Each structure stands twice: as structure tokens, then as C-alpha cells.
Amino acid sequence: MVLREGDLAVVWIDPRRVYLVKLTPGKKLDTDKGSLSFDDVIGKEYGDAIEISKGRAFIMYPYLDYIYDGLHRPSQVLYPKDIGYMIFKSGLRPGSVVVEAGTGSGFLTISLAHFLGESGKVITYDIRDDMQERAKRNVELVGLSDRVVFKKGDVRERIEEENIDSVFLDMPDPWLVAENAYRILKPAGTIVVFVPTVDQVEKTFLSLKKCRFIDIEAVELLLREYQVKENATRPRSIGVTHTGYVITGRKSIKGSSEISE
Numbered sequence: 635m636v637l638r639e640g641d642l643a644v645v646w647i648d649p650r651r652v653y654l655v656k657l658t659p660g661k662k663l664d665t666d667k668g669s670l671s672f673d674d675v676i677g678k679e680y681g682d683a684i685e686i687s688k689g690r691a692f693i694m695y696p697y698l699d700y701i702y703d704g705l706h707r708p709s710q711v712l713y714p715k716d717i718g719y720m721i722f723k724s725g726l727r728p729g730s731v732v733v734e735a736g737t738g739s740g741f742l743t744i745s746l747a748h749f750l751g752e753s754g755k756v757i758t759y760d761i762r763d764d765m766q767e768r769a770k771r772n773v774e775l776v777g778l779s780d781r782v783v784f785k786k787g788d789v790r791e792r793i794e795e796e797n798i799d800s801v802f803l804d805m806p807d808p809w810l811v812a813e814n815a816y817r818i819l820k821p822a823g824t825i826v827v828f829v830p831t832v833d834q835v836e837k838t839f840l841s842l843k844k845c846r847f848i849d850i851e852a853v854e855l856l857l858r859e860y861q862v863k864e865n866a867t868r869p870r871s872i873g874v875t876h877t878g879y880v881i882t883g884r885k886s887i888k889g890s891s892e893i894s895e
């Protein structure tokens with residue numbers, strides 16, 4: 635595919651220099667490895683490489699992992715390893731309608747919008763205007779605005795939607811949202827929560843149980859990156875050692891709450 639004005643691309647120089655850019659004529663990307671004029675990128679294809687003063691810039695398709703590397707993120711975003719599992723457990727599919735809180739920098743929003751397709755919707759709540767403004771720009775940059783509805787609000791107090799397929803929560807006190815989540819979900823709809831500390835796991839798990847959710851699980855996903863060198867291949871000694879915990883549950887349908895006991 636030949637790249638045109640306005641297309642999104644990833645400029646990959648090395649693993650620490652990954653930039654998500656919109657190809658605007660006359661603009662350029664300045665890095666410590668050299669400048670890249672977007673006029674030189676327009677007309678090229680994903681996968682092409684362009685020489686810059688101190689290296690090479692590879693022009694890559696904006697896959698989610700590159701979006702993760704290149705996104706401007708004022709808040710801590712969820713890690714891909716956790717997002718993958720959360721989406722799997724949620725049962726999300728093309729056409730799903732999900733509610734999310736909080737929006738934060740919008741990386742989970744973008745991931746959800748990506749997987750639920752053109753016919754799906756993410757309704758994302760945040761109590762902070764500045765977070766939603768930044769997330770809006772991120773979602774717009776990756777061309778997914780049609781699939782996302784931004785709402786300013788406190789989900790502990792009120793969620794306007796109903797008949798929702800899944801609720802995703804990444805916020806400090808998700809246990810205070812259990813009742814609202816239960817109310818807005820379809821029967822057998824799923825709740826997926828991410829929290830960074832163990833005391834939050836306990837509060838969240840018990841609140842889901844109290845609200846008649848069934849099939850509740852709490853897990854931690856461990857990911858270990860390897861350095862690969864001849865005769866010296868081993869786990870890396872530095873890196874992200876902790877992200878958090880994922881709690882999942884499902885809205886009970888009539889009579890099923892007894893089964894979970």
C-alpha cells in the first residue's frame with residue numbers, strides 16, 4: 635500500500651526510538667539519530683527504510699504494539715500482556731458494545747475499539763477533562779473516533795447505558811462500581827477489572843460476589859523477557875517486574891447465583 639498524505643505510520647529506528655506519526659506534507663520528525671521529512675515518506679510503502687543522518691528509519695504499519703510504544707500517555711496505561719488476557723476473558727467480539735472507566739490516556743480504549751470492529755462501540759468514562767481531551771486526540775490520531783463515545787462522569791455514581799456486553803474498569807476503587815456494572819450488563823455479560831495492589835483485589839472480588847456476579851476469578855500474569863546472546867541467553871535482569879491483577883466475572887442469569895456458591 636502506497637502511503638499518502640494523512641496516513642498514520644510508525645517510524646521505527648530502534649526499540650527505544652519508536653514514533654507514531656501522521657504524514658503531513660512539509661512536516662518532519664526530529665530525533666537524536668537525525669531528521670525525517672514526511673515528504674520523503676509519502677509515496678513509500680510500509681516496510682520501506684529511509685536513510686537518516688545516524689541510521690535508518692523503518693516505516694512500519696501502526697500495529698497495536700507500536701501504537702503502545704509511540705502513544706503520548708500522561709497516565710499509566712495498561713500493559714499489552716494484561717490487555718490481551720482481559721479482552722480474551724471478556725468475550726469481546728466484532729459488534730460488542732462495552733463500557734470502560736477510566737479513560738486515562740486511552741490505550742485500553744484504542745485496543746478495545748480495534749478489536750470490536752466497525753460495528754462495535756466503546757463508551758468510555760473519566761472524571762477528568764484533561765485525561766479525556768488527551769485520550770480523544772490519541773483515539774483520533776489512530777483513526778478510531780467513530781467507534782468511541784467519550785463521557786465525563788463518575789462511574790461510582792452513575793452509568794447511563796444499559797444492555798452492555800462488557801464493563802472494563804481500570805481506576806482506583808472499582809469495588810464501588812460493582813452494583814452499577816451489574817445493572818448495566820446484559821445477562822451473562824462480563825466485568826473485567828485491573829488493579830495494581832492486592833488489597834484492591836480482595837475488595838473488588840468480594841464486591842463482585844456480593845453483587846451476584848458468578849464465575850469470578852483473580853489472576854496475575856507474569857511475563858519474563860529474555861536477553862538472547864550466544865552462550866548467554868537468560869531472563870533480563872531489569873524491566874517491568876510488576877503490573878497488577880485482573881479480576882473477571884459474569885453477570886448471573888436467573889437461578890445461576892446458587893450454582894456459584
Ligand SMILES: C[S@@+](CC[C@H](N)C(=O)[O-])C[C@H]1O[C@@H](n2cnc3c(N)ncnc32)[C@H](O)[C@@H]1O
Binds near residue numbers: 709760789
Ligand atoms: C490508570 S488511568 C486508566 C488508564 C487506561 N486504562 C489506559 O490504558 O490508558 C485511571 C483513570 O481513571 C480515572 N478515574 C478515577 N476514578 C474514576 C471514576 N470514579 N470514574 C471515572 N473515571 C475515574 C482517572 O481520572 C484516570 O484517568
